[in-house]
Amino acid sequence: MSRLEQTVGRYRNLRCTAIADELPQLLAHAEANAASYLDFAEQLAEREQQVREHKRLDGNRRRARLPAGKRLEAFDYRHQTTITKRQVNALLDFGFIDNRQNLVFIGPPGVGKTHLAVGIADKALDAGYKVLFRNALELVEELEIAEMKGELKKKIAQLTRFDLLLIDELGYLPMSRQARYNLFQLVHAFYEYRSLILTTNKDFTDWGEFFHNDNVAVPIIDRVIHHSSIYMLGGESYRLKEKTAG
Known part of the structure; x- marks a missing residue:
């Protein structure tokens, strides 16, 4: 040798x-x-x-596990006029992650909530932050399985290892009482410790209905909106526009 x-x-x-x-x-x-x-x-x-x-x-x-094809550079600000490029760029110093704050994008289906959220999360990855994407339904199912195994605390501890958790499409489907409790445990664990990005089709005034007026609705909302930047997105659905154009 x-x-x-x-x-x-x-x-x-x-x-x-x-x-x-x-x-x-x-x-x-x-x-x-x-x-x-x-x-x-x-x-x-x-x-x-x-x-x-x-x-x-x-x-x-x-x-x-970010969805493909949702780079921030491809977002069409000409179509989505309820948020500006300047507002989004201001988030890319990631002070909201460093300060354990949340971002919430609210609006009807198809207006670009997920695209914006994933685009910001993608830039956070480039900046060195640990990020996790979860569809709300998938996340609820994961938490329910962990709870049934007696491993809910362990599962939540695994999720809090990420600097940023993106929960997509919260509010599209109803949840059981146990699922709502599990979600509260997750949000409580992240509160002032890690950052969340949420996309939802429901304004907070409708969350009581979504949670079936359960007592857990108010503390979840309280922990989500405290230290949060909230963006209301409107306009015509991208997907509907593309379909009618075709």
Whole structure:
């Protein structure tokens, strides 16, 4: 075994896989540029750090499970005039995540709520935050299964590991009393600890009806709207417009 192979093996044992994979090229580049020992050491550390950061961001993106095709750059502000590009761009410093605040997009189906929410979450991933997307129905089912197994607290603890949880289409379907209680436990766990983005077709004045006037409706609303930015979206449905245009 050559000395180079031995050195590569040592880096691999130290789990410096980027250096191990690229050491011959890094050595050649350093020799060609007459790099000092300190410059070469810095290049090794920088390359390892770059690759690790790329892998971390790539892993975060896979775990986020964002719907495809909803990049913020593709959002049509000419059609959705109830929110401006300036308002959305102001959110992209992600102070709302750092300050444990929520975003709520309210409006009828098809007006771009999910597109905006996913687009913002996508930019948060680029900025290094851990994000998770869940359709409200899927989330409710996951919480119910965990509750039946006696693992609700464990499930909620797993969800709070993410900096941002996007709950899409809350309010489209009724929930059982137990499901409403589970949702309250989740919202309570996130309150002033992690951030939520919610999309819903129901104004908060209608949430009592959605929750069947259950006592849990008020505390859920209270924890959602406190420290929240709320956006009311209107206009004609994108999907309806495309269908009628065809």
